[in-house]
Amino acid sequence: MITTFSFAKEEKHEGEGDIKTEIKEYINHHLLDSHDFSLTSYTNGAGEHKYIGFPLPVILWDNGLKIFSSSKFHHGESVAEVNGEYYTLFHNKVYKTDAAGTINLDDDHHPTNIKPIDFSITKNVFTIFLVGLLMFVMFSRMAKKYKTGSIPRGMGRFLEPIILYIRDDIAVPNIGEKKYKRYMPYLLTVFFFIWIINLLGLTPLGVNVTNNIAVTLALALITYFLTTFTANKNYWGHIFWMPGVPTPMKIILAPIELLGTIIKPFSLMIRLYANITAGHIVLMSIIGLMFIFKNWIGSSLSFGLAFALSLLELLVAALQAYIFTMLSALYFGSAVEEHHEDH
Amino acid sequence: MTIPNIVGAGLIVIGAGLGIGKIGGSAMDAIARQPEASGKIQTAMLIAAALIEGIGFAALFAA
Numbered sequence: 443m444i445t446t447f448s449f450a451k452e453e454k455h456e457g458e459g460d461i462k463t464e465i466k467e468y469i470n471h472h473l474l475d476s477h478d479f480s481l482t483s484y485t486n487g488a489g490e491h492k493y494i495g496f497p498l499p500v501i502l503w504d505n506g507l508k509i510f511s512s513s514k515f516h517h518g519e520s521v522a523e524v525n526g527e528y529y530t531l532f533h534n535k536v537y538k539t540d541a542a543g544t545i546n547l548d549d550d551h552h553p554t555n556i557k558p559i560d561f562s563i564t565k566n567v568f569t570i571f572l573v574g575l576l577m578f579v580m581f582s583r584m585a586k587k588y589k590t591g592s593i594p595r596g597m598g599r600f601l602e603p604i605i606l607y608i609r610d611d612i613a614v615p616n617i618g619e620k621k622y623k624r625y626m627p628y629l630l631t632v633f634f635f636i637w638i639i640n641l642l643g644l645t646p647l648g649v650n651v652t653n654n655i656a657v658t659l660a661l662a663l664i665t666y667f668l669t670t671f672t673a674n675k676n677y678w679g680h681i682f683w684m685p686g687v688p689t690p691m692k693i694i695l696a697p698i699e700l701l702g703t704i705i706k707p708f709s710l711m712i713r714l715y716a717n718i719t720a721g722h723i724v725l726m727s728i729i730g731l732m733f734i735f736k737n738w739i740g741s742s743l744s745f746g747l748a749f750a751l752s753l754l755e756l757l758v759a760a761l762q763a764y765i766f767t768m769l770s771a772l773y774f775g776s777a778v779e780e781h782h783e784d785h
Numbered sequence: 786m787t788i789p790n791i792v793g794a795g796l797i798v799i800g801a802g803l804g805i806g807k808i809g810g811s812a813m814d815a816i817a818r819q820p821e822a823s824g825k826i827q828t829a830m831l832i833a834a835a836l837i838e839g840i841g842f843a844a845l846f847a848a
Contacts, residue, residue: 611824765835
Protein backbone atom coordinates (compact mmCIF):
# COMPACT_ATOMS: atom_id res chain seq x y z
CA MET A 443 0.00 0.00 0.00
CA ILE A 444 2.78 2.38 0.92
CA THR A 445 4.38 1.70 -2.42
CA THR A 446 1.17 2.73 -4.14
CA PHE A 447 1.05 5.86 -2.05
CA SER A 448 4.54 6.99 -2.86
CA PHE A 449 3.99 6.13 -6.48
CA ALA A 450 0.81 8.13 -6.77
CA LYS A 451 2.26 11.08 -4.92
CA GLU A 452 5.05 11.09 -7.41
CA GLU A 453 2.46 11.19 -10.16
CA LYS A 454 0.70 14.15 -8.59
CA HIS A 455 3.89 16.16 -8.42
CA GLU A 456 4.49 15.66 -12.08
CA GLY A 457 0.93 16.80 -12.63
CA GLU A 458 0.69 15.49 -16.15
CA GLY A 459 0.40 11.91 -17.29
CA ASP A 460 -2.62 9.65 -17.33
CA ILE A 461 -3.10 8.48 -13.77
CA LYS A 462 -5.51 5.71 -14.73
CA THR A 463 -3.11 3.92 -17.07
CA GLU A 464 -0.28 4.43 -14.58
CA ILE A 465 -2.32 2.81 -11.82
CA LYS A 466 -3.23 -0.07 -14.13
CA GLU A 467 0.42 -0.56 -14.96
CA TYR A 468 1.31 -0.41 -11.30
CA ILE A 469 -1.23 -3.12 -10.43
CA ASN A 470 0.03 -5.35 -13.24
CA HIS A 471 3.56 -4.83 -12.02
CA HIS A 472 2.54 -5.70 -8.46
CA LEU A 473 1.02 -8.99 -9.59
CA LEU A 474 4.26 -10.09 -11.27
CA ASP A 475 7.30 -11.66 -9.74
CA SER A 476 10.44 -9.56 -9.85
CA HIS A 477 14.19 -9.96 -9.70
CA ASP A 478 14.75 -7.44 -6.93
CA PHE A 479 13.11 -6.66 -3.65
CA SER A 480 12.17 -3.01 -3.93
CA LEU A 481 9.82 -1.48 -1.38
CA THR A 482 9.27 1.90 -2.95
CA SER A 483 10.78 4.31 -5.42
CA TYR A 484 10.88 8.07 -5.75
CA THR A 485 12.26 10.71 -8.07
CA ASN A 486 14.82 12.97 -6.45
CA GLY A 487 15.52 16.62 -7.18
CA ALA A 488 17.94 15.80 -9.95
CA GLY A 489 15.18 13.87 -11.76
CA GLU A 490 16.61 10.37 -11.37
CA HIS A 491 14.72 7.37 -10.03
CA LYS A 492 15.82 6.12 -6.63
CA TYR A 493 14.74 2.69 -5.37
CA ILE A 494 14.58 1.56 -1.76
CA GLY A 495 15.18 -2.15 -1.45
CA PHE A 496 17.84 -4.70 -2.19
CA PRO A 497 18.84 -6.76 -5.24
CA LEU A 498 18.51 -10.56 -5.37
CA PRO A 499 20.79 -13.05 -7.08
CA VAL A 500 20.08 -13.99 -10.68
CA ILE A 501 20.97 -17.58 -11.55
CA LEU A 502 20.87 -18.50 -15.22
CA TRP A 503 21.70 -21.65 -17.14
CA ASP A 504 22.93 -20.55 -20.54
CA ASN A 505 25.85 -22.69 -21.76
CA GLY A 506 27.00 -22.96 -18.18
CA LEU A 507 25.89 -21.53 -14.88
CA LYS A 508 25.80 -17.73 -14.63
CA ILE A 509 25.31 -16.11 -11.26
CA PHE A 510 25.20 -12.36 -10.81
CA SER A 511 23.37 -9.77 -8.78
CA SER A 512 20.17 -8.27 -10.15
CA SER A 513 21.58 -4.83 -9.32
CA LYS A 514 23.32 -5.12 -12.69
CA PHE A 515 19.96 -4.64 -14.39
CA HIS A 516 19.36 -1.35 -12.57
CA HIS A 517 15.64 -2.21 -12.31
CA GLY A 518 15.38 -3.05 -15.97
CA GLU A 519 16.91 0.24 -17.04
CA SER A 520 20.21 -1.16 -18.28
CA VAL A 521 21.81 -4.26 -19.79
CA ALA A 522 23.74 -6.65 -17.56
CA GLU A 523 27.07 -7.86 -18.89
CA VAL A 524 28.35 -11.21 -17.60
CA ASN A 525 31.53 -12.75 -19.02
CA GLY A 526 30.95 -11.19 -22.41
CA GLU A 527 27.26 -12.17 -22.60
CA TYR A 528 24.53 -9.58 -22.36
CA TYR A 529 21.19 -10.01 -20.61
CA THR A 530 18.29 -7.68 -20.23
CA LEU A 531 14.92 -7.59 -18.48
CA PHE A 532 11.76 -7.44 -20.54
CA HIS A 533 8.52 -7.54 -18.54
CA ASN A 534 10.49 -8.91 -15.60
CA LYS A 535 11.82 -11.84 -17.62
CA VAL A 536 15.47 -12.32 -18.48
CA TYR A 537 16.43 -12.39 -22.18
CA LYS A 538 19.75 -12.71 -23.92
CA THR A 539 20.61 -9.62 -25.90
CA ASP A 540 23.48 -7.61 -27.38
CA ALA A 541 25.39 -4.69 -25.89
CA ALA A 542 22.70 -2.22 -26.92
CA GLY A 543 19.95 -4.29 -25.28
CA THR A 544 17.90 -4.89 -28.44
CA ILE A 545 14.68 -6.87 -28.01
CA ASN A 546 13.20 -8.25 -31.20
CA LEU A 547 9.41 -8.52 -31.05
CA ASP A 548 7.29 -10.74 -33.25
CA ASP A 549 3.80 -9.85 -34.46
CA ASP A 550 2.18 -10.71 -31.12
CA HIS A 551 4.66 -8.54 -29.17
CA HIS A 552 6.47 -11.57 -27.82
CA PRO A 553 10.25 -11.27 -27.80
CA THR A 554 12.10 -13.61 -30.13
CA ASN A 555 15.35 -13.28 -28.17
CA ILE A 556 16.83 -16.40 -26.59
CA LYS A 557 15.47 -16.99 -23.09
CA PRO A 558 18.02 -18.62 -20.78
CA ILE A 559 16.72 -21.12 -18.21
CA ASP A 560 16.08 -19.04 -15.12
CA PHE A 561 16.71 -20.46 -11.63
CA SER A 562 16.93 -17.02 -10.03
CA ILE A 563 16.14 -16.31 -6.42
CA THR A 564 13.31 -13.94 -7.30
CA LYS A 565 11.16 -12.04 -4.86
CA ASN A 566 8.73 -14.96 -4.57
CA VAL A 567 11.46 -17.54 -4.05
CA PHE A 568 13.08 -15.30 -1.48
CA THR A 569 9.78 -14.91 0.38
CA ILE A 570 9.17 -18.67 0.34
CA PHE A 571 12.62 -19.26 1.84
CA LEU A 572 11.95 -16.56 4.42
CA VAL A 573 8.62 -18.09 5.45
CA GLY A 574 10.18 -21.55 5.56
CA LEU A 575 12.92 -20.31 7.85
CA LEU A 576 10.46 -18.38 10.00
CA MET A 577 8.23 -21.43 10.40
CA PHE A 578 11.19 -23.67 11.17
CA VAL A 579 12.52 -21.37 13.89
CA MET A 580 9.05 -20.65 15.31
CA PHE A 581 7.83 -24.23 15.50
CA SER A 582 11.08 -25.86 16.61
CA ARG A 583 11.26 -23.37 19.49
CA MET A 584 7.65 -24.08 20.36
CA ALA A 585 8.26 -27.83 20.23
CA LYS A 586 11.24 -27.47 22.57
CA LYS A 587 9.12 -25.73 25.16
CA TYR A 588 6.71 -28.66 25.27
CA LYS A 589 9.55 -30.94 26.37
CA THR A 590 9.97 -29.07 29.65
CA GLY A 591 6.28 -28.88 30.51
CA SER A 592 2.92 -29.51 28.94
CA ILE A 593 1.60 -26.00 29.47
CA PRO A 594 2.16 -23.86 26.37
CA ARG A 595 4.04 -20.61 26.76
CA GLY A 596 4.69 -17.69 24.46
CA MET A 597 3.65 -18.35 20.86
CA GLY A 598 2.30 -21.74 21.86
CA ARG A 599 -0.54 -20.13 23.77
CA PHE A 600 -1.82 -18.59 20.58
CA LEU A 601 -1.06 -21.41 18.18
CA GLU A 602 -1.97 -24.46 20.26
CA PRO A 603 -5.74 -24.01 19.78
CA ILE A 604 -5.22 -23.68 16.02
CA ILE A 605 -3.10 -26.82 15.84
CA LEU A 606 -5.63 -28.71 17.96
CA TYR A 607 -8.41 -27.43 15.73
CA ILE A 608 -6.63 -28.77 12.64
CA ARG A 609 -6.16 -32.12 14.35
CA ASP A 610 -9.59 -32.53 15.93
CA ASP A 611 -11.83 -30.78 13.41
CA ILE A 612 -10.03 -31.23 10.09
CA ALA A 613 -7.80 -34.31 10.22
CA VAL A 614 -9.66 -36.74 12.49
CA PRO A 615 -13.20 -36.39 11.06
CA ASN A 616 -12.02 -36.47 7.44
CA ILE A 617 -9.20 -38.99 7.48
CA GLY A 618 -10.23 -41.17 10.39
CA GLU A 619 -8.97 -41.97 13.87
CA LYS A 620 -6.51 -44.64 12.73
CA LYS A 621 -4.75 -43.04 9.79
CA TYR A 622 -4.76 -39.30 10.50
CA LYS A 623 -1.33 -39.17 12.15
CA ARG A 624 0.51 -39.81 8.89
CA TYR A 625 -0.96 -36.69 7.28
CA MET A 626 -0.77 -34.28 10.21
CA PRO A 627 2.73 -32.90 9.37
CA TYR A 628 1.67 -32.02 5.85
CA LEU A 629 -1.68 -30.54 6.86
CA LEU A 630 -0.12 -28.35 9.56
CA THR A 631 2.72 -27.24 7.29
CA VAL A 632 0.47 -26.36 4.38
CA PHE A 633 -1.99 -24.51 6.61
CA PHE A 634 0.59 -22.32 8.29
CA PHE A 635 2.58 -21.83 5.09
CA ILE A 636 -0.42 -20.55 3.14
CA TRP A 637 -1.68 -18.50 6.04
CA ILE A 638 1.63 -16.76 6.80
CA ILE A 639 2.41 -16.15 3.15
CA ASN A 640 -1.08 -14.72 2.54
CA LEU A 641 -0.70 -12.42 5.54
CA LEU A 642 2.70 -11.27 4.28
CA GLY A 643 0.98 -10.40 1.02
CA LEU A 644 -1.19 -7.89 2.90
CA THR A 645 1.77 -6.06 4.42
CA PRO A 646 3.39 -3.11 2.62
CA LEU A 647 6.27 -5.41 1.68
CA GLY A 648 4.39 -5.94 -1.58
CA VAL A 649 5.09 -9.65 -1.81
CA ASN A 650 2.33 -11.85 -3.10
CA VAL A 651 3.44 -15.38 -3.54
CA THR A 652 0.13 -17.24 -3.67
CA ASN A 653 -1.02 -15.26 -6.69
CA ASN A 654 1.71 -16.94 -8.67
CA ILE A 655 0.04 -19.94 -10.27
CA ALA A 656 3.27 -21.94 -10.21
CA VAL A 657 3.35 -21.79 -6.40
CA THR A 658 -0.23 -22.97 -5.99
CA LEU A 659 0.42 -25.61 -8.66
CA ALA A 660 3.32 -26.95 -6.59
CA LEU A 661 1.17 -27.02 -3.44
CA ALA A 662 -1.68 -28.78 -5.26
CA LEU A 663 0.76 -31.28 -6.81
CA ILE A 664 2.05 -32.27 -3.37
CA THR A 665 -1.54 -32.96 -2.29
CA TYR A 666 -2.12 -34.91 -5.52
CA PHE A 667 0.98 -37.06 -5.12
CA LEU A 668 0.28 -37.71 -1.45
CA THR A 669 -3.26 -38.79 -2.32
CA THR A 670 -2.11 -40.97 -5.21
CA PHE A 671 0.80 -42.71 -3.53
CA THR A 672 -0.84 -43.37 -0.17
CA ALA A 673 -4.12 -44.54 -1.66
CA ASN A 674 -5.28 -48.06 -0.81
CA LYS A 675 -6.92 -50.76 -2.89
CA ASN A 676 -10.37 -49.50 -2.01
CA TYR A 677 -9.67 -46.04 -3.51
CA TRP A 678 -8.51 -47.47 -6.83
CA GLY A 679 -11.41 -49.87 -6.78
CA HIS A 680 -13.81 -46.96 -6.59
CA ILE A 681 -12.10 -45.28 -9.52
CA PHE A 682 -11.71 -48.12 -12.01
CA TRP A 683 -14.49 -50.51 -11.02
CA MET A 684 -17.12 -48.64 -9.02
CA PRO A 685 -18.83 -51.21 -6.81
CA GLY A 686 -22.60 -51.42 -6.68
CA VAL A 687 -23.43 -50.14 -10.18
CA PRO A 688 -24.21 -52.16 -13.33
CA THR A 689 -21.28 -53.13 -15.57
CA PRO A 690 -21.96 -50.69 -18.45
CA MET A 691 -22.03 -47.87 -15.92
CA LYS A 692 -18.74 -49.06 -14.48
CA ILE A 693 -17.11 -48.61 -17.89
CA ILE A 694 -18.57 -45.12 -18.27
CA LEU A 695 -17.66 -44.10 -14.73
CA ALA A 696 -14.00 -45.16 -14.86
CA PRO A 697 -12.72 -42.33 -17.13
CA ILE A 698 -14.90 -39.78 -15.32
CA GLU A 699 -13.52 -40.83 -11.94
CA LEU A 700 -9.99 -40.84 -13.32
CA LEU A 701 -10.48 -37.32 -14.63
CA GLY A 702 -11.90 -36.37 -11.23
CA THR A 703 -8.62 -37.23 -9.51
CA ILE A 704 -6.90 -34.59 -11.67
CA ILE A 705 -9.67 -32.01 -11.41
CA LYS A 706 -9.52 -32.07 -7.61
CA PRO A 707 -5.95 -30.73 -7.28
CA PHE A 708 -6.58 -28.48 -10.28
CA SER A 709 -9.45 -26.79 -8.45
CA LEU A 710 -7.25 -26.47 -5.36
CA MET A 711 -4.67 -24.65 -7.47
CA ILE A 712 -7.15 -22.35 -9.22
CA ARG A 713 -9.07 -21.52 -6.03
CA LEU A 714 -6.09 -20.30 -4.04
CA TYR A 715 -4.55 -18.48 -7.00
CA ALA A 716 -7.77 -16.78 -8.13
CA ASN A 717 -8.91 -15.76 -4.66
CA ILE A 718 -5.66 -14.06 -3.76
CA THR A 719 -5.21 -12.48 -7.19
CA ALA A 720 -8.76 -11.13 -7.23
CA GLY A 721 -8.37 -9.79 -3.70
CA HIS A 722 -5.14 -8.01 -4.55
CA ILE A 723 -6.50 -6.50 -7.77
CA VAL A 724 -9.66 -5.18 -6.09
CA LEU A 725 -7.76 -3.80 -3.11
CA MET A 726 -5.14 -2.08 -5.24
CA SER A 727 -7.78 -0.66 -7.59
CA ILE A 728 -9.69 0.86 -4.69
CA ILE A 729 -6.51 2.34 -3.26
CA GLY A 730 -5.85 3.68 -6.75
CA LEU A 731 -9.31 5.29 -6.79
CA MET A 732 -8.22 7.56 -3.95
CA PHE A 733 -5.80 9.26 -6.28
CA ILE A 734 -8.21 9.42 -9.19
CA PHE A 735 -10.99 11.17 -7.21
CA LYS A 736 -8.76 13.91 -5.78
CA ASN A 737 -11.58 15.33 -3.64
CA TRP A 738 -12.18 14.75 0.02
CA ILE A 739 -15.51 12.88 -0.27
CA GLY A 740 -14.43 10.34 -2.88
CA SER A 741 -10.99 9.80 -1.48
CA SER A 742 -12.12 9.29 2.09
CA LEU A 743 -14.90 6.98 0.92
CA SER A 744 -12.47 4.81 -0.99
CA PHE A 745 -10.09 4.92 1.95
CA GLY A 746 -12.85 3.51 4.16
CA LEU A 747 -13.67 0.91 1.54
CA ALA A 748 -10.00 -0.05 1.23
CA PHE A 749 -9.82 -0.43 5.01
CA ALA A 750 -12.92 -2.65 5.09
CA LEU A 751 -11.58 -4.72 2.20
CA SER A 752 -8.25 -5.15 3.96
CA LEU A 753 -10.12 -6.60 6.93
CA LEU A 754 -11.99 -8.91 4.54
CA GLU A 755 -8.68 -9.95 2.99
CA LEU A 756 -7.37 -10.84 6.45
CA LEU A 757 -10.32 -13.21 6.74
CA VAL A 758 -9.78 -14.56 3.21
CA ALA A 759 -6.10 -15.21 3.97
CA ALA A 760 -7.05 -17.53 6.83
CA LEU A 761 -10.10 -18.95 5.04
CA GLN A 762 -8.14 -20.00 1.96
CA ALA A 763 -5.51 -21.68 4.12
CA TYR A 764 -8.32 -23.45 5.99
CA ILE A 765 -10.09 -24.57 2.81
CA PHE A 766 -6.89 -25.83 1.21
CA THR A 767 -6.09 -27.85 4.34
CA MET A 768 -9.68 -29.04 4.68
CA LEU A 769 -9.99 -30.24 1.09
CA SER A 770 -6.53 -31.87 1.22
CA ALA A 771 -7.66 -33.76 4.31
CA LEU A 772 -10.86 -34.73 2.51
CA TYR A 773 -8.91 -36.13 -0.46
CA PHE A 774 -6.52 -38.02 1.84
CA GLY A 775 -9.54 -39.37 3.65
CA SER A 776 -11.02 -40.69 0.43
CA ALA A 777 -7.67 -42.30 -0.42
CA VAL A 778 -7.36 -44.30 2.80
CA GLU A 779 -11.03 -45.01 3.47
CA GLU A 780 -11.68 -48.59 4.51
CA HIS A 781 -14.27 -50.70 2.81
CA HIS A 782 -17.80 -50.31 4.14
CA GLU A 783 -20.37 -53.03 3.74
CA ASP A 784 -23.30 -50.62 3.74
CA HIS A 785 -22.99 -49.34 0.19
CA MET B 786 -12.00 -8.44 -23.49
CA THR B 787 -14.83 -8.79 -25.96
CA ILE B 788 -18.53 -8.39 -25.23
CA PRO B 789 -19.35 -12.16 -25.17
CA ASN B 790 -16.54 -12.62 -22.65
CA ILE B 791 -17.92 -9.92 -20.39
CA VAL B 792 -21.47 -11.28 -20.64
CA GLY B 793 -20.18 -14.77 -19.91
CA ALA B 794 -18.23 -13.55 -16.90
CA GLY B 795 -21.38 -11.80 -15.65
CA LEU B 796 -23.45 -14.97 -16.06
CA ILE B 797 -20.83 -16.99 -14.18
CA VAL B 798 -20.84 -14.51 -11.32
CA ILE B 799 -24.66 -14.59 -11.17
CA GLY B 800 -24.65 -18.38 -11.12
CA ALA B 801 -21.93 -18.73 -8.53
CA GLY B 802 -23.49 -15.99 -6.40
CA LEU B 803 -26.89 -17.71 -6.46
CA GLY B 804 -25.30 -21.04 -5.62
CA ILE B 805 -23.24 -19.79 -2.71
CA GLY B 806 -26.17 -17.67 -1.50
CA LYS B 807 -28.41 -20.73 -1.47
CA ILE B 808 -25.83 -22.69 0.51
CA GLY B 809 -25.41 -19.84 2.99
CA GLY B 810 -29.17 -19.44 3.40
CA SER B 811 -29.73 -23.15 3.92
CA ALA B 812 -26.90 -23.26 6.44
CA MET B 813 -28.52 -20.37 8.35
CA ASP B 814 -31.84 -22.27 8.42
CA ALA B 815 -30.10 -25.41 9.60
CA ILE B 816 -28.21 -23.55 12.34
CA ALA B 817 -31.44 -21.89 13.48
CA ARG B 818 -33.09 -25.31 13.77
CA GLN B 819 -30.18 -26.99 15.47
CA PRO B 820 -27.79 -24.47 17.01
CA GLU B 821 -25.79 -27.23 18.71
CA ALA B 822 -24.73 -28.61 15.29
CA SER B 823 -23.51 -25.23 14.03
CA GLY B 824 -19.86 -26.31 13.86
CA LYS B 825 -20.54 -29.25 11.60
CA ILE B 826 -22.94 -27.25 9.45
CA GLN B 827 -20.38 -24.48 9.01
CA THR B 828 -17.73 -26.96 7.86
CA ALA B 829 -20.07 -28.57 5.35
CA MET B 830 -21.18 -25.13 4.17
CA LEU B 831 -17.60 -23.96 3.59
CA ILE B 832 -16.70 -27.10 1.65
CA ALA B 833 -19.76 -26.80 -0.61
CA ALA B 834 -19.14 -23.08 -1.13
CA ALA B 835 -15.48 -23.72 -1.93
CA LEU B 836 -16.40 -26.33 -4.53
CA ILE B 837 -18.81 -23.97 -6.29
CA GLU B 838 -16.26 -21.19 -6.09
CA GLY B 839 -13.64 -23.44 -7.68
CA ILE B 840 -15.89 -24.19 -10.64
CA GLY B 841 -16.82 -20.52 -10.89
CA PHE B 842 -13.19 -19.47 -11.08
CA ALA B 843 -12.38 -22.17 -13.62
CA ALA B 844 -15.24 -20.88 -15.79
CA LEU B 845 -14.09 -17.27 -15.33
CA PHE B 846 -10.67 -18.22 -16.62
CA ALA B 847 -12.24 -19.90 -19.61
CA ALA B 848 -14.43 -16.86 -20.34
